[in-house]
Amino acid sequence: DAGVIQSPRHEVTEMGQEVTLRCKPISGHDYLFWYRQTMMRGLELLIYFNNNVPIDDSGMPEDRFSAKMPNASFSTLKIQPSEPRDSAVYFCASSLDRVILHFGNGTRLTVT
């Protein structure tokens, strides 16, 4: 089991550019979560999916953020256009039972 795989590990981009973060959950896990971690706000749930369907996206900060899960083994979080305040570490996590979250290594996003 390779665990949850996120890419890229680091992303540096300029304000206004589109950013796409990628996640491969653990095989067999029906739940996928996207979190954002900042010093000011800690860990925030952005959105989660169940069986590839978005269930709760109330944490998505603005229309600039969108997330998709086209199949059970892949999800993307897109920011368009990006802004400096989007700089954070973005985590993807998957779960078999919604009891235990298995996190990826995160993507550190820096928007200049």
Added chain:
Amino acid sequence: AQTVTQSQPEMSVQEAETVTLSCTYDTSESDYYLFWYKQPPSRQMILVIRQEAYKQQNATENRFSVNFQKAAKSFSLKISDSQLGDAAMYFCAYSGSNTGNQFYFGTGTSLTVIP
């Protein structure tokens, strides 16, 4: 909304000694889970230990144990025989069935282990 409070932003412990990290939470639910996650400098969030609210017995995982006080809504983590590899951020988290099992995280405690 549920809240999770970690009142100790930073803690330090001498290697081989014992340290306790505090966590309190606020909920009206009776059925929920509590967790401690560790985030080392590598950034990955690693589950350390979990506790089901319906269980009176405190969870234990090797050198890690919890003191779960349901009435007081307290969930502290005790690390015995601290090792250098224990140095990390520790996050307390809550997940309740009535809130759709959404996870609520505390703000974290940074643990330093002194050799």
